[in-house]
Amino acid sequence: ACSSSSSKGGSSSGGVPGADALTNAKGVVNLTFWHSMQGTNQTAVTAIVNAFNAKYQGKIHVTDSFQGSYDDAIAKYKTAVSSHSTPSIMQIYDVGTRFMVDSKQTVPIADLAAKDGYSLSDLQPNISNYFTVGGKLQSMPFNSSAPLLYINAEAFKKAGLDPTNPPKTLADLADDAKKLTVKDSSGKTTQYGFGAADYGWFVEQLAAESGALYCDNGNGRTAAATKLNITSGAALTYTNWWSDLVKGGYALNTGRPTPDAQAAFKAGKVAMNLESTGVLGGYVDAGAKSASPFTVATAPFPKISASDSGGPVVGGASLWIDRVGHSDAEVRASWEFAKFAASAQQQAGWHEATGYFPVSISALQDPTDVAYRKAHPQFQTAIDELQATQPTPATAGCLLGVMPQARADLEQAMLNVATTSTSADSALSDASSKISKLISDYNSAVSG
Numbered sequence: 001a002c003s004s005s006s007s008k009g010g011s012s013s014g015g016v017p018g019a020d021a022l023t024n025a026k027g028v029v030n031l032t033f034w035h036s037m038q039g040t041n042q043t044a045v046t047a048i049v050n051a052f053n054a055k056y057q058g059k060i061h062v063t064d065s066f067q068g069s070y071d072d073a074i075a076k077y078k079t080a081v082s083s084h085s086t087p088s089i090m091q092i093y094d095v096g097t098r099f100m101v102d103s104k105q106t107v108p109i110a111d112l113a114a115k116d117g118y119s120l121s122d123l124q125p126n127i128s129n130y131f132t133v134g135g136k137l138q139s140m141p142f143n144s145s146a147p148l149l150y151i152n153a154e155a156f157k158k159a160g161l162d163p164t165n166p167p168k169t170l171a172d173l174a175d176d177a178k179k180l181t182v183k184d185s186s187g188k189t190t191q192y193g194f195g196a197a198d199y200g201w202f203v204e205q206l207a208a209e210s211g212a213l214y215c216d217n218g219n220g221r222t223a224a225a226t227k228l229n230i231t232s233g234a235a236l237t238y239t240n241w242w243s244d245l246v247k248g249g250y251a252l253n254t255g256r257p258t259p260d261a262q263a264a265f266k267a268g269k270v271a272m273n274l275e276s277t278g279v280l281g282g283y284v285d286a287g288a289k290s291a292s293p294f295t296v297a298t299a300p301f302p303k304i305s306a307s308d309s310g311g312p313v314v315g316g317a318s319l320w321i322d323r324v325g326h327s328d329a330e331v332r333a334s335w336e337f338a339k340f341a342a343s344a345q346q347q348a349g350w351h352e353a354t355g356y357f358p359v360s361i362s363a364l365q366d367p368t369d370v371a372y373r374k375a376h377p378q379f380q381t382a383i384d385e386l387q388a389t390q391p392t393p394a395t396a397g398c399l400l401g402v403m404p405q406a407r408a409d410l411e412q413a414m415l416n417v418a419t420t421s422t423s424a425d426s427a428l429s430d431a432s433s434k435i436s437k438l439i440s441d442y443n444s445a446v447s448g
């Protein structure tokens, strides 16, 4: 075992270190933890890290480091792989899962758990299913989410709408968005009915709810996917729906960056917003502290058709433990951190601060968390959504090595439709061809 993780020596690949790797370590084992949590959520990450460092004082020290958006972080991670300087622990969003497995940099969580007899059965099954590839849990679920419809309850009441009777379909949402759009005497829009990021994640969710596969080969889970289904179905419907609302002046288009759309909702500029349950903590704070305070209500993510019986795909991110270039002591210490972050106590606190689901069954049953959800029912919506979701190939979500780039290409196509005269059919067909090429190049590189 090495004396310190700052040395990149020791075992550089393979092998699953046991507890002795840590007990034999001399000095403090230093870990780097890269993540993409901002604002309220960054504060909550630091609280977990501080609690861990206090518990392991003199043995392990974790330094958390914000790396920008999920996309920025994965780009930095790729650079770090090339320069052999990956962090000890890496938070990677859901759609980076296939890339991470293919990159062969990390040690599967299932192997570390097996080594010291740690049971993974407390993890929520539909969460651990997402991160299980090749029959093994690859990464530790940490911040798990579902998409929600957010409602400014005061804006709803002012428009004569009932926040406890939220829209359930895209068509209902569009009707309410029109009623919620307010202009001043000069014709300037002072409140948009709807506003959300130009975000491919929503399309993926609508597809799952309608029972459709987003990519072929069982959503990339029976064999490597070769095609993304974006020229019809959810992608076509959502692209046209969003473009109509933007062009009609009922939706504020803030472009691709999710923080910009979040800021608009927090500032009361838009009355309804689609976002992850993981922004709920920040939204509730912003609503309470606003110059015109408002209550944030949550509702299930809308469906294309009221009869759609599928549910959303688990979103958010998980923690990957880097193996290549990291000592046994460091890997073992990283595993201790992953277990700590997923523990019932930490997950209950994390849920209450951020809105992300607790990843374990015991955290969900934690009395403080139960009491918190009772007092703050907005925090229950995503849990109900997740628990009502039947595990199917559609709701498992699409695993695709180039999903981050494919999602960005779809978002660019959606933006072109909403802001120019390009038709959805043409933009999506072009994006589909581009993405098919990306996929085939990736699959050749991985199999070659």
Ligand SMILES: O=P(O)(O)OC[C@H](O)CO
Binding pocket: 070, 093, 094, 095, 143, 144, 145, 146, 201, 276, 277, 278, 314, 315, 316, 317
């Ligand atoms: O905002 P998050 O962390 O819930 O993530 C949402 C999506 O799953 C990202 O791909």
